[in-house]
Amino acid sequence: MALLEVTDLVTRFRTDDGIVQAVSGVSFSLDRGQTLGVVGESGSGKSVTFLTVMGLVDPRHADVTGSVRFDGNELLGASFSTLRKIRGQRIGMIFQDPMTSLNPVKRIGWQLEEAVLIHNDVSRSEARRRSLEVLDEVEIPRADARIDDYPHQFSGGMRQRVMIAMALINQPDLLIADEPTTALDVTTQAQILRLMKKLQDEHGTAIVMITHDLGVVAELADDAAVMYGGRIVEEAKVQDLFAQPEMPYTWGLLGSLPRADITAARLEQIPGQPPSLLRPPNGCAFNPRCAYAFDRCRAELPELRPSPTSGEHRFRCHLDDADRLRIWTAKKAELTSTEGTAA
Amino acid sequence: MDEGFALTRFVLRRTFWAFFLFIVATFVTYVIFYVVPANPVSLINGAGGTTAGQHLRTTLHLDVPVFQQYWIFVWNIVRHGSLGYSFLDGSSVRSVLGREAPITGSLILGGAVLWLLLAIPIGIISAIRPRSLVDRFGMIFVLIGVSAPAVWLGLILAYSFGFKLGWTPIADYCNFFPTHGLTLCSGPARWAYHLVLPWTTFALLFAAIYTRMIRASVMETLSEDYVRTAKAKGAGSMRLLVHHVLRNSMLPVVTLLGLDLVALGITNAVWTETVFNLHGLGSEIGYAARVGNLPMAVGIVVVVTIAVIVLNFIVDVLYAFLDPRIRLST
Numbered sequence: 105m106a107l108l109e110v111t112d113l114v115t116r117f118r119t120d121d122g123i124v125q126a127v128s129g130v131s132f133s134l135d136r137g138q139t140l141g142v143v144g145e146s147g148s149g150k151s152v153t154f155l156t157v158m159g160l161v162d163p164r165h166a167d168v169t170g171s172v173r174f175d176g177n178e179l180l181g182a183s184f185s186t187l188r189k190i191r192g193q194r195i196g197m198i199f200q201d202p203m204t205s206l207n208p209v210k211r212i213g214w215q216l217e218e219a220v221l222i223h224n225d226v227s228r229s230e231a232r233r234r235s236l237e238v239l240d241e242v243e244i245p246r247a248d249a250r251i252d253d254y255p256h257q258f259s260g261g262m263r264q265r266v267m268i269a270m271a272l273i274n275q276p277d278l279l280i281a282d283e284p285t286t287a288l289d290v291t292t293q294a295q296i297l298r299l300m301k302k303l304q305d306e307h308g309t310a311i312v313m314i315t316h317d318l319g320v321v322a323e324l325a326d327d328a329a330v331m332y333g334g335r336i337v338e339e340a341k342v343q344d345l346f347a348q349p350e351m352p353y354t355w356g357l358l359g360s361l362p363r364a365d366i367t368a369a370r371l372e373q374i375p376g377q378p379p380s381l382l383r384p385p386n387g388c389a390f391n392p393r394c395a396y397a398f399d400r401c402r403a404e405l406p407e408l409r410p411s412p413t414s415g416e417h418r419f420r421c422h423l424d425d426a427d428r429l430r431i432w433t434a435k436k437a438e439l440t441s442t443e444g445t446a447a
Numbered sequence: 448m449d450e451g452f453a454l455t456r457f458v459l460r461r462t463f464w465a466f467f468l469f470i471v472a473t474f475v476t477y478v479i480f481y482v483v484p485a486n487p488v489s490l491i492n493g494a495g496g497t498t499a500g501q502h503l504r505t506t507l508h509l510d511v512p513v514f515q516q517y518w519i520f521v522w523n524i525v526r527h528g529s530l531g532y533s534f535l536d537g538s539s540v541r542s543v544l545g546r547e548a549p550i551t552g553s554l555i556l557g558g559a560v561l562w563l564l565l566a567i568p569i570g571i572i573s574a575i576r577p578r579s580l581v582d583r584f585g586m587i588f589v590l591i592g593v594s595a596p597a598v599w600l601g602l603i604l605a606y607s608f609g610f611k612l613g614w615t616p617i618a619d620y621c622n623f624f625p626t627h628g629l630t631l632c633s634g635p636a637r638w639a640y641h642l643v644l645p646w647t648t649f650a651l652l653f654a655a656i657y658t659r660m661i662r663a664s665v666m667e668t669l670s671e672d673y674v675r676t677a678k679a680k681g682a683g684s685m686r687l688l689v690h691h692v693l694r695n696s697m698l699p700v701v702t703l704l705g706l707d708l709v710a711l712g713i714t715n716a717v718w719t720e721t722v723f724n725l726h727g728l729g730s731e732i733g734y735a736a737r738v739g740n741l742p743m744a745v746g747i748v749v750v751v752t753i754a755v756i757v758l759n760f761i762v763d764v765l766y767a768f769l770d771p772r773i774r775l776s777t
């Protein structure tokens with residue numbers, strides 16, 4: 105049985121301008137100890153998907169349908185007390201901005217201890233002992249001297265380590281990391297990713313890694329899901345996705361991937377704007393920006409269908425197999441030729 | 448930065464600011480009264496220009512230029528701790544104000560306690576339950592408070608609760624500390640009893656604004672990232688509110704309170720004291736201004752300035768206590 109099984113998840117926000125459908129029928133599953141990389145541009149619904157999984161979208165403004173099964177239990181519609189027991193205990197979550205994600209008026213130690221005390225009937229000194237332990241584990245130097253500091257006395261990278269420590273302190277089965285490195289500099293990013301990998305190896309935690317950056321997915325994930333306009337548009341084993349991406353949006357993402365072997369000059373941004381979720385385009389959400397769109401793309405939403413090579417690799421695109429193969433082969437040649445000139 | 452050094456700098460800056468405020472406030476009062484002169488000698492004996500008047504002029508130092516008068520005033524404070532004597536009856540300004548300041552202080556501080564007791568719970572509940580019954584009633588209450596003039600509100604309260612229902616006194620003040628004498632009304636219970644209506648007037652005026660502000664502040668805090676973090680940790684609603692929302696959302700309230708207690712407090716005290724026949728600084732300053740009783744007016748300015756300085760200091764300390772970022776960086 106999968107640890108997390110999400111089926112047909114739909115999240116709609118009621119706003120003053122109308123209904124914003126941020127997530128439109130997302131399904132995926134994640135096994136214990138595995139890592140799922142979720143990529144997509146800003147506004148593609150990555151955060152909302154996982155906030156919905158955690159039950160953290162406000163029911164006063166949002167309607168949610170579908171199913172979220174965690175370890176066999178349905179979370180959608182579960183009582184607040186059931187959800188509370190799962191949050192922080194069995195699912196840990198870390199957020200994009202470590203500068204604002206910690207309470208500025210509480211000491212680091214207090215915030216870590218709180219995570220322990222909410223879920224365990226232990227003394228404060230025991231909670232403190234565990235806090236120190238986990239601070240050591242996330243490699244905060246001189247943890248015993250820093251534990252009574254306030255968040256503003258920590259750098260961004262250190263705060264993100266604290267966030268990781270806090271999310272992992274109760275040894276959850278699943279860690280949802282929402283762009284944990286976006287706000288950090290490149291060196292710190294690499295350190296944080298390495299740390300997450302190490303902790304996963306030690307504890308067997310499953311990870312959902314939400315990111316803009318396919319590079320992060322390549323490095324860390326087993327499976328990858330590409331999101332666009334509130335839908336999964338392509339999903340596959342990571343190596344399959346990189347070897348043979350099946351649809352134009354993913355090609356664009358790969359083209360804009362800053363890699364050491366591609367010169368910055370050839371870095372290709374996907375032209376155009378992400379779709380409006382308030383008034384989404386007809387047909388395929390990507391069609392207004394797609395260089396290969398034809399009439400059908402503007403009329404009909406493509407189903408998520410298996411690729412010719414693997415049943416686990418699925419994508420949304422109306423282009424037929426031959427066309428896609430031809431276009432990708434040409435693109436790949438272009439990307440590798442850049443590599444040639446760079447060398 | 449070195450913490451000791453930071454503290455010294457802070458104290459120095461505050462002291463300098465206090466002096467600056469004191470000089471500006473008192474000097475401006477002097478100049479205003481000089482530009483719009485009422486002849487104090489005529490206040491005292493009905494007619495100026497007589498020999499007796501000339502004599503008075505000299506004792507009151509009215510025959511010297513304004514700068515010199517100001518200098519004499521400052522010197523008297525420094526040398527004798529004296530604020531001078533009333534132009535009206537020659538009584539010591541210091542002792543008059545010493546009697547009146549506690550009245551105004553009781554009025555404003557008691558009112559503040561009452562308005563916070565109203566505004567904090569209503570503000571918080573309407574923030575966590577927007578569009579609920581409490582929120583809607585709060586809104587009506589706010590509208591009344593914001594649009595009602597103090598005099599009107601005071602009169603309505605005095606009429607209905609004091610005069611019609613006879614629940615509360617509608618005038619006069621009793622000392623907080625028991626005084627032994629037959630005529631003087633005193634003691635905490637009677638003190639509070641006599642102040643119920645003035646306090647309520649005050650509280651209704653300010654509770655409105657504070658309810659709005661606390662509601663906005665709590666709502667803003669609720670949408671902070673760290674509140675989401677706490678939810679993701681599995682914190683319950685009560686824990687969320689008490690540990691993650693309240694302290695952070697009270698920061699702007701503390702700042703505003705420091706300002707309001709003095710500025711708006713005194714302005715509204717003028718009306719409230721008049722309506723409820725309390726002889727405090729508020730009614731005194733109105734009178735002093737009307738008749739041109741310069742020493743009394745300047746004396747009140749001095750008291751108010753001191754109140755501003757003290758309150759600012761308290762706000763700073765409270766702020767530093769509430770917010771560790773301030774504590775370590777100022």
Ligand SMILES: Nc1ncnc2c1ncn2[C@@H]1O[C@H](COP(=O)(O)OP(=O)(O)OP(=O)(O)O)[C@@H](O)[C@H]1O
Pocket residue numbers: 117119124126144145146147148149150151152153165316381
């Ligand atoms: N509370 C809300 N009310 C209305 N719309 C919302 C709300 N939260 C999110 N949205 C909308 O849902 C869409 C998806 O947002 P989401 O935060 O999931 O994007 P994302 O993929 O995480 O982007 P980013 O990479 O910038 O974090 C956005 O268009 C956003 O404006």
Ligand SMILES: [Mg+2]
Pocket residue numbers: 150151152282283
């Ligand atoms: Mg996001």
